[in-house]
Amino acid sequence: MSKVVDPEKREINFVEASASACPQAAYREILSGCPVGRFALTGAPVISRYEDVVWALRHPEIFSSAMDLQIALGTERPMIPQQIDPPEQTKYRKLLDPRFSKKRMMELEPAVRADANGLIDRFFDKGECEFDRDFAIPLPCNAFLHLMGLPPEELDTFLRMKDGIIRPHLTHEDMEAAQQYRIQTGKEIYAYFRDMIVLRRKEPKDDLMTYLVTCELQGRKLSENEIVDICFLFILAGLDTVTATLGCNVAYLAANPEQRRKLVADRGQIEGAVEELLRWETPVTAVPRLLKQDVTLNGLEMKEGELVTLLLGASNVDDEEFESAEDVDFARERNRHLAFGGGAHRCLGSHLARMELRVAMEVWHERIPDYEVKPGETPVYSPGIREVQYLPLVWPTGS
Amino acid sequence: MRVRVDSAACVGHGRCYEIAPEIFEDDERGHCVITREKVPPAHQDAARRAEANCPEQAIQLLTGDD
Numbered sequence: 001m002s003k004v005v006d007p008e009k010r011e012i013n014f015v016e017a018s019a020s021a022c023p024q025a026a027y028r029e030i031l032s033g034c035p036v037g038r039f040a041l042t043g044a045p046v047i048s049r050y051e052d053v054v055w056a057l058r059h060p061e062i063f064s065s066a067m068d069l070q071i072a073l074g075t076e077r078p079m080i081p082q083q084i085d086p087p088e089q090t091k092y093r094k095l096l097d098p099r100f101s102k103k104r105m106m107e108l109e110p111a112v113r114a115d116a117n118g119l120i121d122r123f124f125d126k127g128e129c130e131f132d133r134d135f136a137i138p139l140p141c142n143a144f145l146h147l148m149g150l151p152p153e154e155l156d157t158f159l160r161m162k163d164g165i166i167r168p169h170l171t172h173e174d175m176e177a178a179q180q181y182r183i184q185t186g187k188e189i190y191a192y193f194r195d196m197i198v199l200r201r202k203e204p205k206d207d208l209m210t211y212l213v214t215c216e217l218q219g220r221k222l223s224e225n226e227i228v229d230i231c232f233l234f235i236l237a238g239l240d241t242v243t244a245t246l247g248c249n250v251a252y253l254a255a256n257p258e259q260r261r262k263l264v265a266d267r268g269q270i271e272g273a274v275e276e277l278l279r280w281e282t283p284v285t286a287v288p289r290l291l292k293q294d295v296t297l298n299g300l301e302m303k304e305g306e307l308v309t310l311l312l313g314a315s316n317v318d319d320e321e322f323e324s325a326e327d328v329d330f331a332r333e334r335n336r337h338l339a340f341g342g343g344a345h346r347c348l349g350s351h352l353a354r355m356e357l358r359v360a361m362e363v364w365h366e367r368i369p370d371y372e373v374k375p376g377e378t379p380v381y382s383p384g385i386r387e388v389q390y391l392p393l394v395w396p397t398g399s
Numbered sequence: 400m401r402v403r404v405d406s407a408a409c410v411g412h413g414r415c416y417e418i419a420p421e422i423f424e425d426d427e428r429g430h431c432v433i434t435r436e437k438v439p440p441a442h443q444d445a446a447r448r449a450e451a452n453c454p455e456q457a458i459q460l461l462t463g464d465d
């Protein structure tokens with residue numbers, strides 16, 4: 001019997017920590033054995049098929065995102081717009097979407113390109129780096145600083161605040177101490193942005209923060225709480241996700257040199273590769289939704305108030321949607337992947353992420369076309385958001 | 400070939416104007432706007448790929464009348 005699923009009991013024993021490096025096989029077992037089931041450990045429902053996940057994403061009136069209390073992230077109020085539902089959510093998206101449009105993000109491209117080159121300059125001659133620490137972590141964080149109009153010296157502050165929320169256990173082993181630290185970090189984030197609001201009100205600049213303090217929502221300015229609730233989301237959603245995706249992409253390309261050579265030979269393939277690796281790797285493996293009513297799907301009864309996991313990673317390797325789903329094909333003709341979610345909550349930063357990923361892949365492979373994982377070493381993936389927390393790479397330096 | 404978009408379904412993934420900029424562009428929010436409802440033969444392949452890469456299935460191609 002499969003270890004991943006128990007079709008009789010409709011249970012999923014998806015041990016993320018062990019599956020995180022290479023979850024695709026487990027996803028496919030879930031899809032075939034238990035496409036709608038419950039986690040054996042928690043009893044929480046899990047929806048995996050592409051068709052079902054798309055349906056859930058498009059029905060926020062049933063599958064709600066209003067769940068700030070259910071997930072302890074150090075927040076005092078729901079993050080905006082991620083943790084509120086339409087129609088309220090739509091008002092905020094109308095305000096924020098234009099600031100995250102493809103056109104806007106293209107304006108940031110030269111700065112991101114310069115950052116990528118600058119980071120590589122630091123370690124290029126050594127012929128090795130730890131990809132996560134030296135490239136994947138600082139690059140998106142710098143992009144965020146550009147966007148917000150903050151100086152590069154703020155990098156360490158933001159990295160500390162983000163880690164204090166996302167992985168407090170790194171600095172605090174004890175569970176309770178970790179949660180206390182998380183709450184304390186949350187307060188620090190609120191205070192940081194409240195200070196910034198004051199600064200931009202006094203002295204407006206041409207940046208996102210100035211936009212947030214000056215823009216109008218149906219004839220009124222945003223409140224201080226609304227602004228900090230938006231900024232909290234930026235820190236949580238905008239930094240780690242691109243870091244994780246960069247790591248997953250480069251780890252894949254290090255392990256698959258024949259695929260990497262395609263990109264190096266033809267830069268025109270990079271966009272297709274970014275999309276295909278978003279599908280295949282799906283670094284944000286799942287999104288949660290709170291049931292607003294009882295739902296029976298594929299014979300499984302789910303109750304109002306249950307917290308459902310939509311397993312995006314599994315949907316993205318579903319044979320019913322993707323032709324030869326197990327092949328990684330940079331020239332895939334039809335790719336409706338859900339790596340950025342879908343429906344009303346489609347990732348607000350998806351155009352920023354795509355630009356960062358494309359530019360990073362271009363610059364990296366221009367500078368370092370030939371690389372591999374350091375012999376004797378193994379990349380380490382984190383559970384949840386699949387960050388490759390340890391990815392030692394080596395390349396020939398020519399000396 | 401003609402192309403249509405279901406504006407209520409579009410949420411601004413932006414795959415269409417990335418893949419087929421001759422047919423689609425983005426509005427202020429990054430949602431899809433059709434610039435050429437009648438797709439010239441040279442761009443029909445791109446229009447097909449745009450349709451095949453829309454996660455919301457918001458794009459519809461109507462063939463047979465060209």
